[in-house]
Amino acid sequence: MSYPYQINSFEEYQQAYKKSIEQPEEFWASVAEHFTWRKKWDKVLNWNFTEPTIEWFKGAKLNITENCIDRHLEKLGDKPALIWEPNNPEERVRIVTYNRLHKRVCQVAQMLKNNGVKKGDRVCIYMGMVPELAYAVLGCARIGAIHSVVFGGFSAQSISDRLEDAKAEFIITCDGAYRGEKTIPLKSVIDDALIGNKTVKRIIVFTRTRTPVSMLKGRDVWWEDEMDYAEEQVEKNGVVSFEPEIMDAEDPLFILYTSGSTGKPKGVVHTTAGYMLFTNYSFVNIFNYKQGQIHFCTADIGWVTGHSYIVYGPLSAGATSVMFEGIPTYPDAGRFWDIIDKHKINILYTAPTAIRSLMGFGTKPLENKNLSSLQVLGSVGEPINEEAWHWYDEHVGKKRCPIVDTWWQTETAGILISNFAGITPSKPGWATLPMPGVQPILVDENGNEVLPKENETIAGNLCIKAPWPGIIRTTYGDHERCRTNYFATYQNLYFSGDGALKDKDGNYRITGRVDDVLNISGHRIGTAEVENAINMHVGVVESAVVGYPHAIKGQGIYAFVIVSSKHSDDELTRKDILQTVTRVIGAIAKPDKIQFVAGLPKTRSGKIMRRILRKIAEGEVENLGDTTTLLDPNIVDEIKNGRI
Ligand code: WTA
Numbered sequence: 001m002s003y004p005y006q007i008n009s010f011e012e013y014q015q016a017y018k019k020s021i022e023q024p025e026e027f028w029a030s031v032a033e034h035f036t037w038r039k040k041w042d043k044v045l046n047w048n049f050t051e052p053t054i055e056w057f058k059g060a061k062l063n064i065t066e067n068c069i070d071r072h073l074e075k076l077g078d079k080p081a082l083i084w085e086p087n088n089p090e091e092r093v094r095i096v097t098y099n100r101l102h103k104r105v106c107q108v109a110q111m112l113k114n115n116g117v118k119k120g121d122r123v124c125i126y127m128g129m130v131p132e133l134a135y136a137v138l139g140c141a142r143i144g145a146i147h148s149v150v151f152g153g154f155s156a157q158s159i160s161d162r163l164e165d166a167k168a169e170f171i172i173t174c175d176g177a178y179r180g181e182k183t184i185p186l187k188s189v190i191d192d193a194l195i196g197n198k199t200v201k202r203i204i205v206f207t208r209t210r211t212p213v214s215m216l217k218g219r220d221v222w223w224e225d226e227m228d229y230a231e232e233q234v235e236k237n238g239v240v241s242f243e244p245e246i247m248d249a250e251d252p253l254f255i256l257y258t259s260g261s262t263g264k265p266k267g268v269v270h271t272t273a274g275y276m277l278f279t280n281y282s283f284v285n286i287f288n289y290k291q292g293q294i295h296f297c298t299a300d301i302g303w304v305t306g307h308s309y310i311v312y313g314p315l316s317a318g319a320t321s322v323m324f325e326g327i328p329t330y331p332d333a334g335r336f337w338d339i340i341d342k343h344k345i346n347i348l349y350t351a352p353t354a355i356r357s358l359m360g361f362g363t364k365p366l367e368n369k370n371l372s373s374l375q376v377l378g379s380v381g382e383p384i385n386e387e388a389w390h391w392y393d394e395h396v397g398k399k400r401c402p403i404v405d406t407w408w409q410t411e412t413a414g415i416l417i418s419n420f421a422g423i424t425p426s427k428p429g430w431a432t433l434p435m436p437g438v439q440p441i442l443v444d445e446n447g448n449e450v451l452p453k454e455n456e457t458i459a460g461n462l463c464i465k466a467p468w469p470g471i472i473r474t475t476y477g478d479h480e481r482c483r484t485n486y487f488a489t490y491q492n493l494y495f496s497g498d499g500a501l502k503d504k505d506g507n508y509r510i511t512g513r514v515d516d517v518l519n520i521s522g523h524r525i526g527t528a529e530v531e532n533a534i535n536m537h538v539g540v541v542e543s544a545v546v547g548y549p550h551a552i553k554g555q556g557i558y559a560f561v562i563v564s565s566k567h568s569d570d571e572l573t574r575k576d577i578l579q580t581v582t583r584v585i586g587a588i589a590k591p592d593k594i595q596f597v598a599g600l601p602k603t604r605s606g607k608i609m610r611r612i613l614r615k616i617a618e619g620e621v622e623n624l625g626d627t628t629t630l631l632d633p634n635i636v637d638e639i640k641n642g643r644i
Contacts, residue, residue, distance in 0.1 A: 001291040003284050003317070005031045013424050013433075020436035027437065028056070028469060031281055032273075035316075036071045037062050038246050041273075047467050049494065051479075052487045054467045055250050056274035063244035064253060064276050065142040068315035069102045070244075077102075080320045083294070084131045085339050087178035087326035093342075096131055098318075101138075103235070104131075106242035108139025110230035115170065115202050115221070119144035119245050122168040122255065126150045126159060126186055128177025129325040132206045132223065133301050134311055136172045141253060144245035145170075148255040148267070151302025152177050152184055154586040156192035158265075162257050163193065165267055166476060169201045172223075176209030180330035187213040249273035255476045256304055258410040259526040260485055261497075261516040267476030268410050275413050276316055278470030282414040282435055283313030286404055287376050288421040293346040294373075296322040296339065298354060303523070304410040305380055309349060313414065328354050334365035337396075341370045348396070349378035349406075353521040355388045356552045363395050371396060376421040377403045381522025382554045383510055389428040407431040407510050409496060410524070411486065413470025416440070417508050430509040439465040442502055447490035455504040461514055462500040463493035516610070518547040518555050525589050527610075530557060533584035534591075537577050539565040544600050544608050545591065548617040556592035558617035560639065563596060570596065593617075593644050599635040601627070612636060616643055 007013050020027040025044035032041070042059030069081075082096040096104070117123060123145045127133040133149075140147040148166050150159055163171075177184045187205055191214060194200055205213065206223035215222070234242050250271045257265040283289060295314050299305035301323075314321035322343060328336050336358070340348065358365070377397050379389075384405055393403055403426055406418040416438045417431040424433055434440050442450045442460030450460040464471075471494065475482040489495040497517060501509040513519060516527040527545040534543040541562040550556030559577075566573035574594045581590050601609045612624050621640045627633045 004034055005281060005284070006288075007285050007420060007423055010424055013420060013436075016436045017434070021439060024437060024466070028277065031277055032057065035062070035276065035280075036066050041249060045467065049467075049487050049492045052483060054471055054473055056271075056277075056467075056469045057249035060249040060273055061246050062249065062273060062276075063142065063144075063247055064272055064312065064316070065105055065138050066244055067276055068138065068312060069098060069105060072098050072318040073102060076318050079318075081315060082131055082134060083320060083322045083343055085322060085324045085326070085343070087180070087330065089331065089335075089338065094131055101135070101315075103240045104135040105138040105142055106234040106240050107227050107230040108135045109142035109242045109244075110234050111204070111223075111226040112139055112143055112145060112170070114226065114230060114233075115204065117143060117145050117170050120252075121145045121170065122148055122166040123170040123172060124148050124150060124159070124163055124166065124168040126152065126171065126173045126190060127206065128152055128174055128179070128184070128186065128208060129300055129323055130174065130206065130208055131323060132174075134323065137254075137301065137307075137311055142242060142244050144247050144251065146252045146254055148257070149302050149307070150257070151300060152179075152186060153302075153588045155583055156189050157584050158586055159190065159193035160197065162265070162267070163197060163200060165257075166255055167199055169199055171200055171203045172206070173203060174206045174208045175213045176211035178209060178325060180327045183209050183211060185211050185213075187211070247272050250473070252473075254307065256307065256410055258304075259517055259524045259529055261526055261528060263526065263528040263532045265526075265529070266481060266485065268472050269474045269476050270413050270470070271473050274469030274471070276312065278414045278468060279308040279313035280316040283309060283319070284317050286406060286415050286418050286420055286435070287347050287349070287378065288423060289314075289317060289319060289347070291318060292320075293375070294320045294322060294343055295347040295349070296324070296343070296345045297349040298324055298328070298336070298351070299349075299380075304413070305349075308414050328358060329361075332365060333358055333361035334369060337366050337369035337371060340374060344373040346373055347376045347378065348374060349380065351381040351522040352379055352384040352388050353382065353553055355379070355384070355392050356554075359388060359391050360552065366395055371398065374401050377401045378406055379403060380406045380408070382519045383512060384429065386428050402426055405429075405431045407498075407508070411472040412468075413472075416464070416468070417510075427507055430503075430507050432507045434508070435468070437468040440500075440508060441465050441493065442500060443490055443493065447493070452502070452504065457501050457503045459499065459501050459511070461490075462496045462498045462508070462510070463490055464496070465493060467494075518557060520547075520555055520557060520588065521553045523588055525557070525585075529585060530559065530581065530589050530591065533581045533589065534559055534561060534577055536584055537580040539563045539573065540577070542600060544610065544613055546610055546614045546617050548593075548614075548619075550592065553592075557589070558593045558595070558613075559591040560595050560597050560600060560613055562599065566596070595639070595642055595644050597635075597639050597642065599632060599638075601636050601639070602631050603629055604631050613639075616640055619643075
């Protein structure tokens with residue numbers, strides 16, 4: 001079964017696109033008609049990009065969980081909302097129907113209420129990929145608390161910074177999380193993060209790994225006990241209910257921290273109605289989702305991809321969404337293919353880094369796996385190279401499944417540029433055309449639009465001219481930061497930080513970040529953040545971090561480091577620095593290469609010439625361009641010779 005706003009042909013796409021640009025308010029209002037509102041809006045859109053102020057569906061009242069759960073119960077109550085595949089394939093799969101999801105979310109909402117959580121309070125969620133993570137997210141939304149999910153790979157220090165920034169008073173975590181062979185002691189990391197913290201009042205701990213944990217009286221409680229108690233409150237005579245908090249369209253739904261070009265991660269804020277509409281509309285149309293299909297997004301809910309295309313997009317559409325706890329290579333490199341075969345998955349949405357890493361195992365792990373249920377493949381998080389695209393097409397999709405290359409960002413909430421599966425043409429390596437409601441524009445350094453001469457492909461910095469419903473509203477606690485980061489580089493434009501090409505047919509190809517943000521295995525990390533972490537090590541004087549092409553991760557981290565003192569053994573010093581970065585940010589930010597240098601190439605005004613370092617890291621040592629403006633040109637030769 002399809003949806004009333006489903007786009008079924010290229011002509012329909014063109015019509016929808018045209019309408020969305022010429023009459024954006026009418027266009028989005030006609031999509032919004034198909035959702036559940038407690039009160040309709042007064043005005044569809046009110047905006048300016050100078051402050052910025054962006055309000056969608058102002059005056060409307062709703063609760064997103066009514067749209068993700070309650071409204072489906074009559075027809076889909078016994079259908080699976082979530083299928084959970086554990087880390088260890090021997091463990092029991094959990095199938096969560098919409099009825100069951102409703103009950104669990106009501107229980108979580110009641111549990112949060114019992115623990116003093118109110119509308120607008122910030123709840124930090126630091127859990128592994130268990131169904132309870134989805135219940136926690138939705139339970140927050142049900143009572144109007146703002147969730148801030150932190151990916152399980154971040155360190156205590158990173159959590160501590162985020163807790164402080166969000167002034168969070170509540171945490172939901174697990175004793176531990178399974179990841180392949182490893183067990184990550186999440187609660188213990190939280191305990192470290194809370195040393196010196198004054199705002200957190202309550203921690204709810206779900207038992208997953210039976211890792212020993214310290215539970216402090218008066219502060220820490222067990223999820224299981226609290227949920228049992230809440231169950232008695234929400235279930236009366238077999239009827240489950242928990243009245244959802246009625247939210248304004250523009251009330252914040254969540255905060256999600258992401259890296260920018262400065263040292264400190266930003267708390268991207270998304271609000272209720274626009275986020276819901278945009279994730280739902282993009283999910284249904286880009287993947288060409290039909291009710292009854294099984295959708296498997298391999299991301300972690302700790303990242304925006306998991307928020308939008310495991311939880312809110314699919315559930316608001318009444319879809320069946322697969323949640324996977326493990327990693328693609330455990331217990332072997334056939335894990336994804338086993339899951340697809342076992343659950344007869346129709347849509348697979350994953351990242352190029354996963355495809356490249358699986359390519360490395362050859363096609364043997366795919367043998368004897370029945371992938372005939374697959375209908376659509378998706379890619380997200382970084383540019384997909386042609387080799388990976390063709391491997392995905394040939395060996396996974398067996399040349400029968402369209403591949404959607406979806407470009408978007410934490411700040412955009414959902415997909416902005418992508419082909420539509422089976423509806424609009426694909427072009428390997430190209431994200432292709434914008435979603436309805438999205439108006440991309442390429443500009444030069446001065447903000448002037450780059451215009452093609454006849455049939456020419458053009459290049460520029462990728463901006464968007466007008467708001468779509470999922471656009472970032474603010475950065476938590478610091479609106480000015482939102483303005484300067486996204487809306488001040490070019491007047492009246494949202495600047496993505498990415499560079500792009502546009503061909504004569506209007507297709508876009510994303511070429512990568514043009515700012516100091518790295519994309520490591522599809523995860524964003526700021527170079528300044530990594531430098532700050534390295535510089536915290538006792539013997540480090542200064543460092544400069546750049547990206548370089550990495551066969552699997554897409555980009556690797558190359559650090560040039562000046563030390564005042566080190567062990568006689570360079571390797572040991574490198575390990576010390578890696579430990580420091582792991583402590584300060586998390587293992588995901590560990591440099592792949594560390595080169596000790598005597599100095600860094602700087603201009604006379606003291607600015608590091610990253611362009612030169614980037615070239616050296618990339619191995620392009622012959623053609624470094626003009627080095628005459630450097631304070632000490634000799635340093636370049638020395639760095640070149642010491643390259644690793
Ligand atoms: C990059 C992830 C090329 C881009 C959803 C963007 C992509 C950053 C693509 C956002 C794609 C994402 N092709 N590059 N299909 N998708 N990117 O916030 O550089 O974790 O700015 O959101 O990933 O990363 P984020």
